[in-house]
Amino acid sequence: MASPSYRVNSPTVAAETVxxxxxxxxxxxxxYYSLRDTGAAIWDGIERGAATQTIAAVLADRFPxxxxxxxxxxFLTELAAEQLVVPAESGGDDHPWEPIGGVTPxxxxxxxxxxxxxxxxxxxxxxxxVHEVDAAEGWPIPLSDA
Amino acid sequence: MTPDPPSTSPxxxxxxxxxxxxxxxxxFADAAARAGSIESVRVVAGEPVRFRVAGPALAxxxxxxxxxLPPTAAAPVFTASAWDTRATGVPVPLLADAPSxxxxxxxxxxxxxxxxxxxxxxxxxxxDGAMAEGWFAIGNADDLTTGERGAPFRLALHWxxxxxxxxxxxxxxxxxxxxxxxVVGPTGAGKSxxxxxxxxxxxxxxxxxxxxxxxxxxxxxxxxxVAHGLYSSxxxxxxxxxxxxxxxxxxxxRHNPIDDKTxxxxxxxxxxxxxxxxxxxxxxxxxxxxxxxxxxxxxxAGVGLQALAPSTVGQFPGGAAVALSSLAAxxxxxxxxxxxxxTDRATVPHAVRAILADLEQP
Numbered sequence: 001m002a003s004p005s006y007r008v009n010s011p012t013v014a015a016e017t018v019x020x021x022x023x024x025x026x027x028x029x030x031x032y033y034s035l036r037d038t039g040a041a042i043w044d045g046i047e048r049g050a051a052t053q054t055i056a057a058v059l060a061d062r063f064p065x066x067x068x069x070x071x072x073x074x075f076l077t078e079l080a081a082e083q084l085v086v087p088a089e090s091g092g093d094d095h096p097w098e099p100i101g102g103v104t105p106x107x108x109x110x111x112x113x114x115x116x117x118x119x120x121x122x123x124x125x126x127x128x129x130v131h132e133v134d135a136a137e138g139w140p141i142p143l144s145d146a
Numbered sequence: 147m148t149p150d151p152p153s154t155s156p157x158x159x160x161x162x163x164x165x166x167x168x169x170x171x172x173x174f175a176d177a178a179a180r181a182g183s184i185e186s187v188r189v190v191a192g193e194p195v196r197f198r199v200a201g202p203a204l205a206x207x208x209x210x211x212x213x214x215l216p217p218t219a220a221a222p223v224f225t226a227s228a229w230d231t232r233a234t235g236v237p238v239p240l241l242a243d244a245p246s247x248x249x250x251x252x253x254x255x256x257x258x259x260x261x262x263x264x265x266x267x268x269x270x271x272x273x274d275g276a277m278a279e280g281w282f283a284i285g286n287a288d289d290l291t292t293g294e295r296g297a298p299f300r301l302a303l304h305w306x307x308x309x310x311x312x313x314x315x316x317x318x319x320x321x322x323x324x325x326x327x328x329v330v331g332p333t334g335a336g337k338s339x340x341x342x343x344x345x346x347x348x349x350x351x352x353x354x355x356x357x358x359x360x361x362x363x364x365x366x367x368x369x370x371x372v373a374h375g376l377y378s379s380x381x382x383x384x385x386x387x388x389x390x391x392x393x394x395x396x397x398x399x400r401h402n403p404i405d406d407k408t409x410x411x412x413x414x415x416x417x418x419x420x421x422x423x424x425x426x427x428x429x430x431x432x433x434x435x436x437x438x439x440x441x442x443x444x445x446x447a448g449v450g451l452q453a454l455a456p457s458t459v460g461q462f463p464g465g466a467a468v469a470l471s472s473l474a475a476x477x478x479x480x481x482x483x484x485x486x487x488x489t490d491r492a493t494v495p496h497a498v499r500a501i502l503a504d505l506e507q508p
Binding site for chain 2: 118
């Protein structure tokens, strides 16, 4: 049976990737997270809408001999437990891509993906529980479009 | 008869938001009619903005931190208004409790409107882009923290500037010879002591606690980011004032019993060092060490973004994804440096100047 696919839990989660390093903020829990290396590569796949098995296959091309299916599945479960990803309504895209830079070179045994979690800003991020009414449209609407 | 929408529906929140900004608009007119208002139009990040404060006590608290902004006779494109209940008798237009129950504060943002309401502080800020207005209200002007006195209209200006594509950043900015560094990090990491030590040593002051970032200031695709200084203020722990003789400048610092801090108006102490706009060359992340000398090293862009973004997003409700995107664009555009703060404070400005020199290397 195919593994479930996931999507980023937006707008609850805001995320950006800079130089192969991902910063995610969960606006409901107030926690923020950092991903590098294989973790960032898996996140890249999720943001691309890739199916779980496609993410595993892309990493398997780079790291022959590694059980990337188990690695990706376990990591997605961890991301889901933190509400950073949620199950995707569709099965996910199956087009491969070149993993983002910063990933361990081809042929080297990759480090397991690590999710670094930080809770020191919870008091700030949760201070003003925000109701973003136009979640689909986004906020703010630029003044030129208003 | 149409039933009321569910208590957590977008329609309910949008209705609350519309009612709140309408109430704020009317309340300020009432406050100004009762107590009079002090007005000025000043250039904020390149645009004329009108500031109006009803009630002399609140004006005395809020307006000095904006005094360094150039006055202009141009028609304002945005108006920020404030009042306090004690001086004017006009209540603060607080939001009702959220459907989930009472909370220390609550914010709603949608389309071109935003409000933040804090019943425990009896404090309100609002914004309506279509009206081109923002509001700040508090029950008693004397309840303002030093930070609030030093950064007036912070949320209203944040919402307005965000809609213009500019981004508030939680960080100080100091520079020299036309280039500034953005000093970022959580409270207690040494952000403010770094910034103020540099000002004491003669570097330009752009901002202490908050500045505004413009990542695409010109038409060219690689124009460097710019830091705009909105506030000419520095909040200093009352017990630390002797560290900053140039900034205190012989004045008797006023102690704020709410937070044991004092507010220094930088343009009054060192007017020649205050600049309202400077090219931004780097993100600097200070951290305290036990070593005597301060040193620096290039670090990953992710380190700079991580020190900058969560505390910024946490202090500016609404549009978190937009804010994170803007700050990430900054982290991509300029290098990040780790600044290891030494116990000898005199070495801090040397290290910051060395970072500025490092930026000039090919």
